[in-house]
Amino acid sequence: MKNNSVHIESHLIATLSSVPDPEIPVLTVLDLGVIREAVEKDNTVFIKLTPTYSGCPAMDVIADDLKAAFANEGKTAEVTLILSPAWSTDWISEEGLQKMEAYGIARPLSETHDKEVLLGGKKLVKCPQCGSTETNLVSQFGSTPCKALFKCESCQEPFDYFKCLR
């Protein structure tokens, strides 16, 4: 994980990892790398959260879910949204990427390959169903802002590709 400048107190990890991303429920907020800071002081947990995309409606839900998760333990959570440094797909953990693939979403490619696929029409994205790279871009914007829509020519299944954001 290239999570530079993350500060999460270890005793909070268990609760944080019980909070899933509402759009991709196999991923926890920790897998996604959106929690940048979590510290506890006098029974209040101060959390700094960074959005994946500015308009992502999941962020408000995540903030509410975090508050609820800590409320169950009798703690209060204060969530602040931070924009800088801006979130990057590099912050998704390797475990998170594997869970994402198993769930049916293709993992982000490197920035160079991502451009070759989205602009140059190259076939580099691997179908999460059958593993073929005979895949075509259907739309640069998929079911959420962070994903693009693809179709596999080998097994004919449509699937989402998590766009590289750096």
Next chain:
Amino acid sequence: MSQELKNSNYSQDSSFQEKLYKYILTIADNSLILGQRMGELCGHGPSLETDIACTNISLDLLGQVRSYYQYAAKIAGDGRTEDTIAMLRKEREYVNVLLVEQPNTDFAYTMARHFFFDVFHEMFLEKLTKSKDLTLAAIAEKSLKEVRYHVRFSSDWIKRLGDGTEESHTRMQAAIDDLWPYTDELFHQTEACKAMMESGIGVDTEALRDNYYQQVAEILTEATLEVPENNYFHKGGKEGIHTEHMGYILAELQYMQRTYPGMEW
């Protein structure tokens, strides 16, 4: 959820604060009105995929707007909120450029309008990331990553329709010709813009003009479209003087909050 605001070390005098407030709106109102226009395509896009793309772009823009308006509300410090700034101003108080309020006449117009704005937006945000105002720099850094995808999307459609069938070429050329006179206003500097530029907070938009027209011309040429030679340009939006379309946009945008004040859902 509140947004973290970076402390910036500039003076607290009220005329400065007012100019900064106006400057933030000059940036954000473009995205609000364009976001509203793109949102109109929800359920009306030419294909399901394009429909989703347009509404995703709209969502990006409105998300960016929230960050700007939250910051503006904090600067105003008089009870104004992101919602009242977005929903309860009068037409003359909106300072978006005329380009973004132009209607979705057909899909060629929608994409041409977006393309003309996107190319500017990307260049502008690149400069804004260097702002001395750390909150604006942070919003710019975040937005830039999203806007790079918007530029790709609209440029792609300019090429597809321009270099497509005879019909699509004709309609795209008509859209380009009609919207061209709205492009120069993007670079116009108001008093607030000038004051912020001099303080190292704002972007020198005049300096972006040559590069902008060069980049636009390259893509139009690739799309087999003619670069318009007309150099009569409209302006006024940044001073609050809008085209007839603006009133209709605001009627739709503000209806709920005007009818049921303070309503939430």
